[in-house]
Each structure stands twice: as C-alpha cells, then as structure tokens.
Amino acid sequence: MRLLIAMMKHETNTFSPVPTPLARFGHGPGPLYGDAALKAYRGTGSGLGAYIELAEREGAEIVMPIAAGAPPSRRVDNDAYEHIAGKICDVVRAGGFDGIMLDLHGAMVTEAYEDGEGELLRRIRAIDAKTPIAVSLDMHTNLYDAMIDNATVVAGYRTYPHIDTYDTAKRAGEILLKAIRGEVKPVMAWGNVPMLPHVMRQGSDDFPNKQLQERCAAMSKDGALSATLFVGFPHADIHNAGLSVVVVTDGDKSLAEKLRDELLDRAWGDREAFVYKLEALNESLARAKSIEPPKSGEGPIVLLDHYDNCASGGMDTTAVLAAILREGLDNAAAFAIFDPEAVQQAIAVGVGAEVTMSIGGKMAMPQIPGESRPLTITGTVKTISGGWFRNKGPSSRGVQMDMGPSVVIDTGKVEIAVISRHVEPNDLNCFYTLGIDPMQKRYLMLKSRIHWRAGLGSLAKAVVECAGHGVCTSDYSQLTFNNVRRPIYPLDLPSR
Numbered sequence: 001m002r003l004l005i006a007m008m009k010h011e012t013n014t015f016s017p018v019p020t021p022l023a024r025f026g027h028g029p030g031p032l033y034g035d036a037a038l039k040a041y042r043g044t045g046s047g048l049g050a051y052i053e054l055a056e057r058e059g060a061e062i063v064m065p066i067a068a069g070a071p072p073s074r075r076v077d078n079d080a081y082e083h084i085a086g087k088i089c090d091v092v093r094a095g096g097f098d099g100i101m102l103d104l105h106g107a108m109v110t111e112a113y114e115d116g117e118g119e120l121l122r123r124i125r126a127i128d129a130k131t132p133i134a135v136s137l138d139m140h141t142n143l144y145d146a147m148i149d150n151a152t153v154v155a156g157y158r159t160y161p162h163i164d165t166y167d168t169a170k171r172a173g174e175i176l177l178k179a180i181r182g183e184v185k186p187v188m189a190w191g192n193v194p195m196l197p198h199v200m201r202q203g204s205d206d207f208p209n210k211q212l213q214e215r216c217a218a219m220s221k222d223g224a225l226s227a228t229l230f231v232g233f234p235h236a237d238i239h240n241a242g243l244s245v246v247v248v249t250d251g252d253k254s255l256a257e258k259l260r261d262e263l264l265d266r267a268w269g270d271r272e273a274f275v276y277k278l279e280a281l282n283e284s285l286a287r288a289k290s291i292e293p294p295k296s297g298e299g300p301i302v303l304l305d306h307y308d309n310c311a312s313g314g315m316d317t318t319a320v321l322a323a324i325l326r327e328g329l330d331n332a333a334a335f336a337i338f339d340p341e342a343v344q345q346a347i348a349v350g351v352g353a354e355v356t357m358s359i360g361g362k363m364a365m366p367q368i369p370g371e372s373r374p375l376t377i378t379g380t381v382k383t384i385s386g387g388w389f390r391n392k393g394p395s396s397r398g399v400q401m402d403m404g405p406s407v408v409i410d411t412g413k414v415e416i417a418v419i420s421r422h423v424e425p426n427d428l429n430c431f432y433t434l435g436i437d438p439m440q441k442r443y444l445m446l447k448s449r450i451h452w453r454a455g456l457g458s459l460a461k462a463v464v465e466c467a468g469h470g471v472c473t474s475d476y477s478q479l480t481f482n483n484v485r486r487p488i489y490p491l492d493l494p495s496r
C-alpha cells in the first residue's frame with residue numbers, strides 16, 4: 001500500500017493585521033518536507049502522528065511532501081498557498097497512491113480563495129478523480145461544498161480546547177483504510193445554519209457544545225461512521241462562516257441526512273447559549289482582586305486577555321496588562337506580549353540588568369476602532385530563552401513549538417513574557433521553558449480564550465475574563481462583515 005500524507009493548516013482571521021507568508025508555516029523558518037516532516041511528527045499526539053501510525057501499522061509506503069501549519073493571522077499570501085498546495089499536487093500528479101490522508105484546518109482563507117481547503121481538494125480531484133481521500137479538520141472549520149464534494153471522508157475535532165487532533169485523524173484514517181479495502185462505502189451529508197457561535201462560548205466542557213459533541217460521538221451507535229459538528233470560526237468575513245455539520249455513513253445517504261438535520265436543529269435551538277456577554281475591564285479586575293489568594297496546592301487566578309489571543313493574530317495589545325500594573329496586582333505572570341524588537345533590547349542588556357522599555361502596541365489594526373498603545377515597563381531581565389519547547393500535552397503532545405527568542409521581564413510584581421513568534425499559552429511547558437512556575441503565582445494573565453484550558457484549565461483556582469483591546473471583539477459590534485451570508489444570528493436575526 002502507498003499513502004500520501006500531508007498537512008496544510010491555518011485558521012484565518014480576516015480581521016487580523018498579522019501577515020501570513022510562507023515563513024509563518026512551521027516551527028522555524030517555514031514548513032517541513034519529506035523525511036524531516038515524518039521525523040518531526042512520528043510518535044506525536046497530532047493528526048499527522050495518527051496518520052503516520054496507521055500507515056506504518058498497514059506496512060504502507062509513506063510519501064509526505066509537506067507539513068505546513070501556521071498560527072492564526074490574516075489571509076494567507078497567495079505565494080505561500082501556491083507553494084503548499086503545489087507540493088501536494090505535484091506528488092498526486094506523479095500518482096500511484098492507494099489513499100490520501102490530509103490534516104487540514106477548514107478555516108483557511110487565502111488572498112485569492114475564501115475556501116483554501118476546498119480549492120486544494122478540487123485541484124487534487126482534477127488530477128486524480130479516484131484515489132480515496134481522508135480529511136481531518138479543526139472544530140473551527142467554516143465548511144463549503146468543495147470540501148465535501150472532493151473528499152471521501154471528512155471528520156472534525158470534538159474538543160475545544162483541541163485535545164483530540166490525534167483521535168480525529170485516526171477516525172478519518174481508519175474509515176479511509178476500510179474504504180480502500182472495500183469494507184465500507186462512505187457517503188456524506190453536510191449542512192449549516194445561519195449562526196456565528198461566539199468563540200468564548202464554544203468550549204466543549206460547557207453547555208451547549210458539550211452536549212452537542214456528546215451526541216456526535218453517540219451517533220456511532222445509530223450507524224454513523226463519523227459525525228462532526230463544527231462550531232465555525234466567526235472572525236472570518238467569508239460567505240460560509242459559522243456552524244455546520246457533516247455526517248458520514250456506510251452507503252446510507254438518507255441516514256446521514258437525518259443525523260445531520262438532528263444536529264443542526266439542536267444547535268439552532270441552543271443559539272442563544274452561544275452568545276457571549278461582556279463585562280467591563282475595571283469590573284473584572286475588581287472581581288479578581290476580591291478573590292482569596294490561592295492556598296497551598298491551589299493554582300493561580302487566571303485573567304484571560306481574550307480579546308487579543310493568538311487567534312486574533314496579535315498578542316500585541318497592552319490594555320489588560322496595563323490595568324494589572326496600574327492596579328498593583330502582585331505575584332503575577334503574563335503570557336505573552338509579541339514584540340521581537342523589545343526582546344532584542346532585553347537580550348542586549350542581558351540577564352540581571354534593569355531595563356526600561358516600551359512593549360506592544362506596535363501593530364496598526366485598521367479593522368477595529370480605537371487605539372492600541374505601547375506600554376512602558378521597568379524591570380529586571382529574568383530569563384533569556386531560545387523559545388523552543390515540546391508540548392507536554394494533552395494538546396499536540398510531543399510537537400515542537402517555537403516562540404522565537406523570548407525574555408521574561410520581572411517588574412517586581414509581574415513577570416512579563418515577551419516573545420518573537422506567536423504561541424498561545426495552552427501548554428505548561430511554555431511557562432516552564434521561561435522559568436515561570438504558574439502554580440506559584442497568584443495571578444496568571446493569558447492571551448487566550450479557550451485553548452489555555454488544555455494545559456491549565458484543571459489547575460486554575462478561578463477564571464476572570466478581561467475585555468481588553470483587540471482584533472476580535474467579543475460581541476462582533478466593532479467588526480464590519482461584508483461577505484458573510486445574511487441574515488445571520490446574532491448579527492441580524494432576533495433570538496427566538
């Protein structure tokens with residue numbers, strides 16, 4: 001057996017000011033290719049890790065042209081997209097495969113295409129009309145016809161934070177192998193409802209997504225080979241942004257449609273629970289100050305700077321950190337401000353030196369009103385790091401991460417991590433590698449919405465959501481949608 005395995009992943013925030021060139025793909029200067037890609041992902045708890053394991057179990061020859069994944073940011077540069085899609089299509093053209101296993105995102109928007117994944121699959125099918133294709137997708141997929149029409153089986157994550165990337169690819173890959181052996185004939189039904197669930201309300205530990213995802217899993221008892229409910233990625237001004245469903249069955253299209261409709265009806269019925277209510281920043285901080293300090297064995301009080309998480313692309317805004325410093329919160333750590341220039345400034349003075357410098361507020365954000373200001377801090381350079389670490393898990397265990405050159409500035413009250421590549425704090429090792437022990441902190445400021453829960457959710461004593469300033473406003477009111485299909489809830493459809 002001969003299998004093509006490849007990864008092309010990007011969650012595109014069309015409101016983000018952060019560019020997406022080829023160099024952003026990969027944990028270093030660009031994607032990995034061939035044996036280097038195989039070596040980097042073999043044995044990891046990632047989608048590629050699962051595909052590689054399945055292929056090796058089958059004794060298959062693996063061809064892996066490229067593994068390209070980038071943190072969220074604005075539309076992917078055309079050059080970058082053509083390079084990645086081109087590498088995959090080149091090996092498809094050479095031919096001789098029994099199956100194709102793709103680890104894609106589902107919310108990739110390029111300069112030229114609003115459905116980057118559908119375009120890739122359309123190109124593959126134009127070259128090779130027959131070879132079965134398995135696609136594993138993120139829960140934030142904004143689904144299009146082309147993704148379903150040009151694939152054999154499509155399956156998506158059931159957890160947010162995403163701790164089942166491995167399981168999802170394994171599910172898709174196993175169905176593909178059965179299809180190759182002629183044991184099943186997968187058929188798919190997909191659909192969507194006009195709603196944009198808010199990211200802060202999408203967690204799979206909370207109602208209603210918890211119950212919806214549990215129902216997806218239980219559908220295997222009703223005859224589904226795979227059932228997926230995508231909450232969608234709302235910070236994308238594209239036609240099909242929002243919630244969708246795909247169900248795969250063994251040759252029974254009407255069953256797939258029935259199960260799809262059940263999931264869509266339930267999600268639509270729960271739409272009000274997907275709306276997020278904001279609290280003013282000063283109220284949030286007052287609440288944080290009133291919480292008893294953690295006792296021995298208790299974890300930190302987490303302050304979520306959720307406006308400006310990695311998925312907003314920036315990690316550049318300073319409103320929440322400035323308020324933490326102004327209010328005098330003590331024994332705190334903040335992860336992180338993205339500012340490569342400030343990092344170099346701190347490196348130049350060296351560990352142990354005192355430094356006064358300006359951090360963040362460097363990125364113009366034309367798509368949202370208001371101004372993001374730099375923040376001047378004074379502190380001691382506590383840590384200088386290359387910024388590499390491997391995820392401890394449960395999210396993408398063993399996968400190498402790269403924050404770029406990174407420093408910690410200790411103001412005496414707050415340890416501030418400043419990094420040079422975007423990494424969301426979803427793994428304990430991003431702190432440990434910088435010499436910060438989050439369990440010893442009273443407060444931990446995180447630029448994250450839901451993903452931080454993967455590594456820290458069970459450890460936090462309390463969580464306070466802090467509305468700062470950023471590309472992704474929580475109530476959509478600051479964003480201008482021109483391309484998403486209308487009407488859509490909650491932008492213009494009333495509740496019930």
Ligand SMILES: [Zn+2]
Nearest residue numbers: 138139140162
């Ligand atoms: Zn996602």
